[in-house]
Amino acid sequence: MLKVLARGELKPGALEAMAPLFKELIEKTRKEKGCEEYGFFIDLTDENKGCFVETWASEEDLAAHVKSEHFTTIFPKLRELGFTMGEVTRLRTFV
């Protein structure tokens, strides 16, 4: 099991325009092999910041995700609308 926290910044005011793309990305990703959790959340103190929270069964499943058609086509569209990926943290279970 592998948990991923992937931060992102959104151009001010672009949140609503990005919503359908996030929705499509999330719905398609949740159907992928090994996807146990996948969501995008908005910072309560700054709505121009957010974070993907993801849980994958294996490294291989995560590797397949970033090569998927929806990932490789939707992310460029999000970037065009003003989305910038930030820090990505990869975590493992402990206890």
Added chain:
Amino acid sequence: MLKVLARGELKPGALEAMAPLFKELIEKTRKEKGCEEYGFFIDLTDENKGCFVETWASEEDLAAHVKSEHFTTIFPKLRELGFTMGEVTRLRTFV
């Protein structure tokens, strides 16, 4: 719904000594009202860094958690063993 990402740093070598305390904290917290998810995860690139990933039904449930007996007794013990809390991010669902 409210998601919390709470980072922490661990004194090098202290991870195993802290394990029973994390285990107790996690088990007791998961039984709390409104706790939908609660875990502590270790950074894959630096085992002296970690992150709590939490989902709470409401702000009230989270407020009750940080006043709970297990929270207020276990955190001081973790700090004694070399645990330092870092950045806390509070998130809401988006789509």
